[in-house]
Amino acid sequence: MKYLAPVAIFGVLLVVLWVGLKLDPHYVPSPLIDHPAPEFSLSALDDANHVLTKTSFHGRPIVLNVWSSWCSACRTEHPLLVALSRDTAIEIVGLNYKDTREDAQRNLADHGNPYRQNIFDPAGKLGLDLGVYGVPETFVIDAEGVIRHKQVGPLTPEIWQQEIAPLLAKLKGRPGV
Amino acid sequence: MCKGARGWAGLLLLVASLAYAIDRPLNFGDPAQQARYEALLHELRCLVCQNQTLADSEADLAQDLRGEVYRMVSAQMDDPAIIAFMVKRYGDFVLYRPPVQRTTVSLWYAPAFLLVIMVLVWRRVQQASALALQTPLTAQEQARLASIMASGTAASKTPEA
Numbered sequence: 001m002k003y004l005a006p007v008a009i010f011g012v013l014l015v016v017l018w019v020g021l022k023l024d025p026h027y028v029p030s031p032l033i034d035h036p037a038p039e040f041s042l043s044a045l046d047d048a049n050h051v052l053t054k055t056s057f058h059g060r061p062i063v064l065n066v067w068s069s070w071c072s073a074c075r076t077e078h079p080l081l082v083a084l085s086r087d088t089a090i091e092i093v094g095l096n097y098k099d100t101r102e103d104a105q106r107n108l109a110d111h112g113n114p115y116r117q118n119i120f121d122p123a124g125k126l127g128l129d130l131g132v133y134g135v136p137e138t139f140v141i142d143a144e145g146v147i148r149h150k151q152v153g154p155l156t157p158e159i160w161q162q163e164i165a166p167l168l169a170k171l172k173g174r175p176g177v
Numbered sequence: 178m179c180k181g182a183r184g185w186a187g188l189l190l191l192v193a194s195l196a197y198a199i200d201r202p203l204n205f206g207d208p209a210q211q212a213r214y215e216a217l218l219h220e221l222r223c224l225v226c227q228n229q230t231l232a233d234s235e236a237d238l239a240q241d242l243r244g245e246v247y248r249m250v251s252a253q254m255d256d257p258a259i260i261a262f263m264v265k266r267y268g269d270f271v272l273y274r275p276p277v278q279r280t281t282v283s284l285w286y287a288p289a290f291l292l293v294i295m296v297l298v299w300r301r302v303q304q305a306s307a308l309a310l311q312t313p314l315t316a317q318e319q320a321r322l323a324s325i326m327a328s329g330t331a332a333s334k335t336p337e338a
Contacts, residue, residue, distance in 0.1 A: 028224060031268040098237075124241060131266035133224035133238055 030131055030150040037064075037145050038129035045096050045104055045118035052119050054145055057093060061148075061171040063164065064139040065115070065155075066095045066127060069103040071135045077154035078111050084160065085114035090168070094118035097127045097135055140164060142171050203247040214250045218243060221263055222271050230273055 037054060044050040065081060067074040084090050094115035096104045099122065108115075121127055130139065133152070140149035149167055151159060205211040215232065221242065223234035231239050231246065242263070249259045263271045275281045314322065 025227065028270045029268060031265065128241065128245065129266060131268070133267065 026134075027152065028133070030147075032131055032147045033150060035147060037139075037141050037147050038126065040119070040121075040126045040129070042119050042121055042126060045094070045101060045120040048101075048120075052117065056117075057141065058145055059143055060091060061140065061142045061168055062091045062093045063168070064093050064095055064141055066097050066130070066132050066135050066137040066139075068097045068099045068135050069107040070099065071097075073154045074136045075111070077136055077156070078114070080155055080157060080160065081114035082112040085116075089172075091116050095126060095130075096120050097132060098122060098124045138164070140167055140171070203243065205251070210250050213256065214246060217246050217250070217256065217259060220260070220273055221246070222273050224267055224271065 039054050041051055041053050044052055067078075081092055085092050092114050094117070096118050099120075101120065104118070104120070108118075119126065124132070130137075136154055138151040138155055139147055142148050148171065149164065151163070155164075203214070205214060218232035219230050221231045223229050223231050223236055223239040223242070225236035225238045226234050229239070231242050245262075246259060249262065254262075260272070269275055269278075269281075275284065277285050
């Protein structure tokens, strides 16, 4: 009875610390979830005269992947994106972040191009508005242009299967879209 | 001795170069704006190296965000508007002083709460020991005390004997 309190306190501490060990301190919850994606007006990566805006992507849910040729973690997820892009039902849009046209296009020529379209953001302006802090990042944006999900760091098949694929299915299944 | 001095010189050089590496090319003509800019940089967290403020961090992102703060201060935006701009994009985490809200209540008030508990426990312990001193010994305890004292005296006398 005398040791009940210390043992209880120790037990609580153990649980709290154990849970804390499993948390990712680099994960920052995005305040943008369920908010409209920011407006932008930027050129396409493959055509400087082709202006893309937020409404260019309205009408269907998209996967917006923030990448750069200088980002080594992007290379690890690239084969997965290429594989996913073979499914025509999945629309992957690239946001080429703080890159040059030449480097980005060479990268796509060398490793395959999974992107239906690429937004060229050399100054990182749209990246800033999206709260990008560590490329690669991946957003799911619904048909109305509302951000539904954000993934920081490289995509893996597990993350795709468990988080993004079900969300996309849900967004596509919605009536009236 | 010489080696030690060289070590110190090296350390000083290192510190100087680190300080130099944090670029501060952004200068305002107006000292009031400069002060606001510097103060804001110390209130905002760099999201890449999370334990550094924008003022301390050398990360690319911190440089970009310093540029944004510079732009907004130059554009005469007030501090709350600049803070709101950052929070809208990066969340409350970007603030070095998190606001008091449901998720941060324990962060803000747990220390005071623990202090109160500590004071209460300490007072209970004090009272208990004061009470123990005030209470007279029972006859049984008196007898035990006497026997301990007696054996103690006997023990201390033993070596001399």
